[in-house]
Amino acid sequence: MSWTLPGVLRRNPYLFTLALLVLAMFANYSFQENFFELRVVNGTLRGLLPTMLLTVGQAIVIIGGGIDLSVGTMVSMINAVLVTSISADSTPEQIAGAILLAVLVGVIAGGFNGFCVAFLRLQPIVTTYATSFIFSGIALEVLPRPGGNIPRELSNAYRQPLFEIPVAVYVIAVVLLLWFILRSTRYGQFLFAVGGKSDAAYTTGVPVTFVKFSTYVWAGFFAAMAALALTLLTGSGDPRLGDGMTLTTIVAVVLGGTRLSGGQGGIFGAIMGVALLTLVSNIISFANISTWFQDLANALIIIVALAGPETLRMLRRIIRR
Numbered sequence: 001m002s003w004t005l006p007g008v009l010r011r012n013p014y015l016f017t018l019a020l021l022v023l024a025m026f027a028n029y030s031f032q033e034n035f036f037e038l039r040v041v042n043g044t045l046r047g048l049l050p051t052m053l054l055t056v057g058q059a060i061v062i063i064g065g066g067i068d069l070s071v072g073t074m075v076s077m078i079n080a081v082l083v084t085s086i087s088a089d090s091t092p093e094q095i096a097g098a099i100l101l102a103v104l105v106g107v108i109a110g111g112f113n114g115f116c117v118a119f120l121r122l123q124p125i126v127t128t129y130a131t132s133f134i135f136s137g138i139a140l141e142v143l144p145r146p147g148g149n150i151p152r153e154l155s156n157a158y159r160q161p162l163f164e165i166p167v168a169v170y171v172i173a174v175v176l177l178l179w180f181i182l183r184s185t186r187y188g189q190f191l192f193a194v195g196g197k198s199d200a201a202y203t204t205g206v207p208v209t210f211v212k213f214s215t216y217v218w219a220g221f222f223a224a225m226a227a228l229a230l231t232l233l234t235g236s237g238d239p240r241l242g243d244g245m246t247l248t249t250i251v252a253v254v255l256g257g258t259r260l261s262g263g264q265g266g267i268f269g270a271i272m273g274v275a276l277l278t279l280v281s282n283i284i285s286f287a288n289i290s291t292w293f294q295d296l297a298n299a300l301i302i303i304v305a306l307a308g309p310e311t312l313r314m315l316r317r318i319i320r321r
Contacts (some may be wrong), residue, residue: 014257014269021272024279031286042161044278045168050075050230051248052274057176057222058249059270064215065195065262066117066124070132071249074109075242077139078102078227083148083188083237090151090269103224109135110220113215139239148237158232171229172271179267191215196263252277273287 008030029035054071085098110133116127158167173299182188194211202208230241250260251275258265284293 008068009228014266014272017255017257017269017272017276020278021276022275024283027283028286031283034152038161038166042159042166042168045172046233046310048274048278049168049171050233050242051245051252051278052271053175053222053229054226054234054242054245055249055252055270055274056179056267057219057226059253059256059258059265060218060222061124062216062250062253062258063195063262063265064191064212065198066212066215067128067250067260068113068216068219069125069128069246070109070113070135071219072242072244072246073132073135073139074106074220074223074241075227075230075245077109077135077142078106079231079237079241080139080143080239081105082227082231083150084142086148086150086154088151095151095154096193099228102228103221106220106222106224106227107217108220110216110218110223111213114216117216118209118213119284123141125256136239136243143237143239146236146238150231150235152235155232155235157264158229176268182282183266187211187214192263194262202302248274248277276285 010253025035032040034040054075058068058071079261082098082102085101086095090098113128113131116122116131117124161167162170190201190206190211193204194208195204198208198212231237234241249270251273253265254260255272255273255276256267256269256271258270
């Protein structure tokens with residue numbers, strides 16, 4: 001096993017993103033001295049959690065060799081279902097029923113994508129782009145205009161730290177634990193095999209169709225979790241609430257070291273990618289940089305994160321020569 005820098009980066013492609021994340025954290029601290037205080041950390045993680053959860057689902061799909069352009073509108077649709085199923089005076093039983101309904105809607109939506117891609121063998125990027133309009137239309141039908149009012153106690157429970165630790169930390173820890181368990185199972189091995197070379201995986205007896213189908217079901221499930229977190233964050237609903245989240249999830253997954261071609265990566269790097277994008281946006285905002293330069297800076301940080309490991313390997317080859 002090689003312990004050289006290029007070798008370590010090859011085995012852990014998220015390390016370069018981790019280094020950039022640490023730099024971004026201290027850059028934020030230079031602008032905001034209370035950045036590491038519990039109140040600020042809790043607020044930051046609370047705002048990041050919906051995108052992180054959605055990105056986890058996107059990462060599983062991409063690792064399996066696909067892509068989902070509908071996850072953002074899926075969040076909008078599930079948010080609309082949630083806020084129309086819960087009112088300010090809803091009982092705990094009604095709230096639990098609404099949450100179960102939201103999860104079911106997400107799983108069905110993801111399953112529909114998976115059926116089209118895995119069983120009908122349609123192109124993932126075209127299929128999910130088309131279904132994004134379906135989900136967006138359903139969201140507008142269910143909730144024509146922004147509104148809704150969930151119980152204040154429910155929102156407060158999400159906002160307040162538990163035992164001096166933000167609720168988002170517990171959620172992220174559970175997700176990472178589930179990923180670790182899933183990664184160590186035969187299904188986890190199948191997932192990476194299908195994403196790497198599906199034809200070769202099929203010849204060795206891997207249930208390729210089922211694995212591809214299941215990745216989209218996972219995406220739907222995590223879209224439901226993201227919609228729930230976003231609903232608790234805002235306390236209301238909007239039929240366009242999650243539409244802009246899709247591109248962020250794809251960029252964060254790639255920043256985390258997952259190849260768009262599939263077969264490599266993980267959710268830990270993807271979660272860090274979300275944090276990095278958000279912190280960079282905060283730095284740009286604190287620095288009062290114009291919108292055009294904000295977009296330019298975002299593009300540059302993405303290019304640096306993607307090109308960094310390969311640049312180091314190229315420099316090492318040049319030095320050897």
